[in-house]
Amino acid sequence: MLIKTPKSSDLKESEVTPENVYLNRRDLLKSLGFLGAGALLANSASANAIDWFSQEEKVKFKTTSLKYQADANSNNLSLTPESKVTTHNNFYEFGAQKQQPAELSQSFKVNPWQLTISGECDKPITLDYDDLTTMFALEERIYRLRCVEAWSMNIPWIGFSLADLLKKVSPNSSAKYVFFETLHDPVQMPGQANRRLGGGIAYPYVEGLRIDEAMNPLTLMSVGLYGKTLPPQNGAPIRLVVPWKYGFKSIKSIVSIKLVSEQPQTTWHKLAANEYGFYANVNPEHDHPRWSQASERHITSGGLFSRNRINTLPFNGYGEQVAHLYKGMDLRKYY
């Protein structure tokens, strides 16, 4: 990583680094207060930033291939290319801009890892890193992912049903909801240490589902995508994928799953209850207060900014499998 005033003989950084990466680094430095109007990185704080970046470039995160069976579950959209799935992310723990998670998460440590399943159940367990990919038969599921910001992708995930995991701990009759927590580690997750970088949300990131939503066969615990273990920016080593809900429900890098009796607090709802509900079912008829949810920019192959606008489907196209969960509920009230 070169940040210096170029001599005319030197290559400019913009000539050796892809533009999106280059711009992104500048944005990050700016957001950390390192890039002023004139002087570039002349003090010791900025020297640390340089160390941090060169460190980060030495440690490249490695994915390994996973054995899985393909599931019948498919849809008629083409896949979003892997290069987009892994570079356009929302993972505020590693920065609130789309390219930052891929940039700033590459030295994230996922092994050892512990995932505890506890609360209202008879047999709580803690899974280690190896358990995550060996305890259950892995399946490939191609699911649409619809972000509340009105962009979408179509992603080949690998994982197992959350229901299989929950059955292992024998939930008791008080288990009405499931509460999920992301790792809290400000040393590894710069967005948790820096409010500006982390988008001003409270950490750890938390999410929740009603127990019947959690037990629905579509609800996936994902450990991989595109035939390999998850890269950190997509939520390694294990994340939730709930395809009929807005993407923010699909919490990443989970360390705790707790069966609880009351509806739990969730990160985005806490931040802006009028904009983000607990249910967050994809619903083209219920607009976000600041924008329409009737259509979405579907991210496909082509240049980074080549996107198709498609109509958003109720329950993101999974109504047949999940609409019955909400029978009799006013989905405008329970948004």
Ligand SMILES: Nc1nc2c(c(=O)[nH]1)N[C@H]1C(S)=C(S)[C@@H](COP(=O)(O)O)O[C@H]1N2
């Ligand atoms: N811990 C955590 N989980 C998270 C987020 C986050 O910022 N932190 N962002 C959510 C949002 S808004 C979306 S759209 C999806 C994006 O998943 P992807 O980056 O794998 O496409 O992750 C969700 N899970």
Ligand SMILES: [Mo]
């Ligand atoms: Mo999102």
